[in-house]
Each structure stands twice: as C-alpha cells, then as structure tokens.
Amino acid sequence: MARKHEHDRRRDDYELSAVKFSRLTRRGILLGLSLPQLITLAIGILSIVAALYAGGGLLIAYAAPIWLLAAVLTWVPAGGRKLIEWVPVGFRWVWRVSIGQLLYRRRIVKPRPAGTLALPGDAAALREYVDPETGAAMIHDPHQHTLTAIIGLSHPAFVLLDPGEQERRVTAWGRVLATTCRSGRIARLQVLERTLPDSGSGLAEWWVTHGHHDDSWTATTYAELIERAGPAGERHATTLSLALDMRTAARQIRTAGGGLRGAAAVLRQEMTTLVAALRAADLTPSEWLTPGEIAVILRSAYDPAIAATLERHGDLGRDLATAGPVAVTETWDQLRSDSAHHAVLWISEWPRSLVYPGFLAPILLSTGIQRSFSLVCTPIRSDQAARDIRKKKTEYISDAAQRQKIGQIEDAGQTAEYQDVLQQEADLTSGHGILRYTGLINISAPTQDDLEAAVSAVEQAAIQASCETRRLVGQQAQAFTVAALPLARTV
Secondary structure, three states: OOOHHHHHHHHOOOOOEEEEOOOOOOOOOOOOEEEHHHHHHHHHHHHHHHHHHOOOOHHHHHHHHHHHHHHHHHHEEOOOEEEHHHHHHHHHHHHHHOOOOOOEOOOOOOOOOEEEOOHEEEEEEOEEOOOOOOOOEEEEOOOOOEEEEEEEOOOOHHHHHHHHHHHHHHHHHHHHHHHHHOOOOOOEEEEEEEEEEEEOOOHHHHHHHHOOOOOHHHHHHHHHHHHOOOOOEEEEEEEEEEEEEEEOOOOHHOOOOOOOHHHHHHHHHHHHHHHHHHOOOOOEEEEEOOOOHHHHHHHEEEEEHHHHHHHOOOOOOHHHHHOOEEEEEEEOOOOOOOOOOEEEEEEEOOOOOOOOOOHHHHOOOOOOOOOEEEEEEEEOOHHHHHHHHHOOOOOOOOHHHHHOOOOOOHHHHHHHHHHHHHHHHHHOOOOEEEEEEEEEEEEEEEHHHHHHHHHHHHHHHHHOOOOEEEOOOHHHHHHHHHHHHOOOOOO
16 A cells, blocks of 8 residues: 555656646726726716706706717727727827837937947837946846846757656746745846747757768768758747846945946846756756847847848847847837838737646747747735735725625626635745736738738637737837847836
8 A cells, every 4th residue: 555655656746737827817996997997987977967966967968978988988898908998008109100109210320329229119228238247248228227137048848858857847947936036126037939040050060060970871861951951940049038126226236336337246146046046947048148149139030031141150240239120110010120020919818727837839839930939027026925915805805895785796707816816825825936927929020911821820829828819009119129129128
C-alpha cells in the first residue's frame, strides 16, 4: 500500500496542472454602472425632473431629446462598449485629426535633439541613456517617469518538454514574477515575442559549427536544404523589458546621486535580481541590449522588409537616433509605416475555463504570419494588493445587498468575479504576487489585403487558444509602440 501511495505521489509530481485566469471585471460604481454611465443617466433624470417641476407632461415631451439621448448613451452597446464609453475615444480622434497627428514624416534636414529617439507620436520624448558600467541602453520616459532596460532571452521549446518539466518551469516563472512584485520599484515588466524573417545566417552558422563536412551525400543534401530554406524561413526572438518607476524609487535615486545616473544605479540592482531569478528558472538571458541592438529592433518593427538585411550586415542600422520610421500614417483601425501595414489586437478576455500553460501555442506558433506578441505585466505591491482586494470584497458585498433590496437577480458573471477576488486573496496569502496583465498582438503585412487575411488567421488562432480578441480603433499608433516595441509602455 505504501508503495502504491509513493507511485501516485510521483505520478502527480509529473502531471501538468491546469490554470484559470481571472475574468475582466465589469463591475461599475453603482449597480453595474460605470462613472460615465452614471453621469449620463443623472443628466437624463434631471431633465425629466426639471420638466415635471416646470410644467408637466408637455415639457417632458420637449425634453425628450435629452433624456432619450442619455438613455441611449447609457445602455446601448456598440463594439463591446456602451456608447458613452466611445465618446472620449471619438473626441480624441477628432482632435488628433484636426491638429494633423495622424501623419508623421521625418524631417531629414532638421536634426533631432541629441539623445532622443526618432519615434513618432508621444514616443518622441523618449531619451536614451547608456549605462557606463554595463554598457546597456536605458530608455528614459520623462512623461511616465520610467527608466527601462531590455534583455534578450533564449529558452527550449516549451511545447516539446515533458509535462513534469513544463510544470517545473511554470512554477519557476511564477517566482520570477513574484520577485518583481516584492521590490515595489518596478513599474512594468514586458515580455515581447516576435517572428522575424530569417536571413539564413542562423542556420548557416549552426551548420558550420555542428555539421559534419565529410562530402557525403547526407552532408551535401543537408547543406543544400539549409541554403534553400534558410532565407524563406522565420525565427522567433524574445526580449524582456524591465521598467523602473522613478517616482516610487525617488529616495533611492537621490541616495545614489540623483538624476539619470542615480536612477541607473537603482535599476542595475533590479537588473541583477532579475537575471538571477531568470537563471534560477532555467532561462538563458543574454547581455543587456546595447543601443545598436535596440536600434535594430525598432527599425525592423517599422520596416520589416529591411530586417533580414540588418541581420546579415551587422554594422547597418545600429544608430538609435535614426532607427525610427521615415513615414507613418494612422487610420481608424490600422497603421501604415515604411514597408508594411500593421494592425493591433487586444486580448480582451483570457481563457475563462481551465487551460494548460501552453494554451497560447496556436498564436505563438502560427507560421507564415509576421506578428509580435506583447505581454505587459504591472506588478502591485503586496500591501497595496491586499488593500485593493479588501476594497473589492466590500464593494461586491455592498452591491449584492443593494441588488437584493431592489429585487435584482444575481447573475453568474458577478458571482464568478467575486470568486476570482477570493482566489486572488488566497494566492496573495500563499506568497504569490499580484500582477495586472495586458496582452497585445501586432500583425504586419506588406499589403492591406495580406494584413486582413493575417488578422483573420490570428483571430482564429486566438479562438483555438480560448482567448477573445478585439481590434483596437482610434489608437493604433499608440498601441503599436506597446505591441511591437520593447519599451515597456502602456496604452
């Protein structure tokens, strides 16, 4: 009997555990209504009350355009949102159109300020700082008060590992994420996985190093296959971006000397901790990226047609000050840059049912589509997370009591959201970190027709991965900098 228990225990150790994501909260301030909805509804009610006090039924008819419009804006949905939630998006779009922010053309004659990145839109304020000790390029965002360093990652194919090894690596990655929550100085952690056209240099270098050049039929055939298939293939590249919150770490920055030099010293401490955690998770981090390496990533994102050339010729495109696009044109639901059309999808719902850790394989392993997948993790300090959870529990209980008083039925979605809060509280008590996730997918294609076909293919792959995606509108340029660039920004 003891031998049977030992066998069952070993079998459980090698089984892969399913996971479940928290639902996207849709709870409002009062009875499921958000603040914009409450304001619009209040305007409609006030118009009716004022008409009643002023003259009765006839004035209510005259005020009908007001309260009818308020009712429509409050409750009628469109594209997954209530109409009132589209109002700020529409106003911002109209304002950007009126001031000409949808078009970007690089001014070749007029030089840019030294140290700034040649990027369009609100990313034009980003500045580079080269750390004198590590040689890493750190990107300073003066608007969001962050300092970001980027590192490359290499790892074995997760889907090819046995279930026990997959479970161990998932647990180790959870410790990496928990490490970012404990310091309280990390603003964001971004995982960017990109597909790049392979120039064939990687396969060729591998064959030169590991191949047996004995002029046999096998060696000759293998070398010919590499020569033919290499330029037509694609490869995957993964980077991890670590953003320091300079406002939260203000005291440590002043202690380290202040300014960007002090911020770099504080960020180096977080970089050392992160590298140690990554190695403990059996991930292989590279050196922190230099300005030239970041420049190649930025140039390849805006101009995918040049990516293979930049890879073959290591000295080209290594200037971060000129790595941005030459021209960008933004429309309502897509973006056009130097040599490609782009569209950004937002993962609005993660799987609601139990899934295994490799559930994103249909998206990440889709072939023939040039895309980048960006997962932006926002760590929350343990004390702040505990306060937020207590506040949410109180609000859910209060809303349930109000619904019970007015006779409103409790639906399954509200119950599931409350159970998610209880699960987060249990995870926090167990020592795990609480993070907010934002998933974005950028799809690139040489023509608009190819882009629409690729977007449809990715949407179908997301359905296979049990995810719900929405195409972002009115903010494609800003979303592109988050989905395709390793700058740890937010939409």
